[in-house]
Amino acid sequence: MRDEVDGLVEAWRAERPDLDIEPLQVLSRVSRLARHLDRARRAVFTEHGLEPWEFDVLAELRRSGPPYEMSPGRLLRATLVTSGTMTNRIDRLATAGLVRRHPDPADKRGVLVRLSAEGQERVDAALSALIEYEESLLGEMPPAERERLATLLRSLLSPLDEPAPEAGV
CATH class of the missing domain: 1.10.287 (Helix Hairpins)
Structure with missing residues (x-):
């Protein structure tokens, strides 16, 4: 081959x-x-009517578990974007009805971003379609080979995913 x-x-x-x-x-x-x-x-x-960045934010909220909400700060750290970018993304997702903002009961000045029912339906449908497609790509690869490939890729990727050392440390 x-x-x-x-x-x-x-x-x-x-x-x-x-x-x-x-x-x-x-x-x-x-x-x-x-x-x-x-x-x-x-x-x-x-x-499924989503941009990749929309899926990323909605998926992060969905993976967080009930009540599917996070602070904007946690979302930006998880999705590796700037504060201004995250604010813009949350605004756009809220306008589309995929998330809602509400006051953070633990921080009077803070807000939490919560996945709406529509957002959950959309991200769940997109994820199901994505998994179906990715399963078709793996095709007839036996489970042991899939596991071995995942292990090899993890060993390659892991050092790249480590956070950069703090300046001055």
């Missing part, structure tokens, strides 16, 4: 025999897979 990366690697080996092209064997495939997944996820989310 050959793929696009095989041709890319062969061409680089011919043009740059002085370089060890081996990392391209893995990382170019990961990169291409990420692009395919991004396009497919966008299509699934569009079918």
Whole structure:
């Protein structure tokens, strides 16, 4: 079985025999897979009337468990965006009726963002469609191979996901 990366690697080996092209064997495939997944996820989310960022915020709220609410600060840390971006996103989701803001009983100046019934229905439907699509991608891969692949990818990704050390520490 050959793929696009095989041709890319062969061409680089011919043009740059002085370089060890081996990392391209893995990382170019990961990169291409990420692009395919991004396009497919966008299509699934569009079918459910969501942008990828909307799914991200709604999914974070849904995973938080009942009552499916979080502070804007927790949401921005979880979704890795700035405060201004999160405020804009919450505004847009609230206007669409997918979330509601209400006062934080533990902080008189704070608010909590709660997933609405419509938001929960939309994110649940999008997630179900996404899982169905992703299951089709894995196809006939046996469970043991899936687990091994997940372990290998985790070992590659884990160091990249570690928080950066604090400045001055």
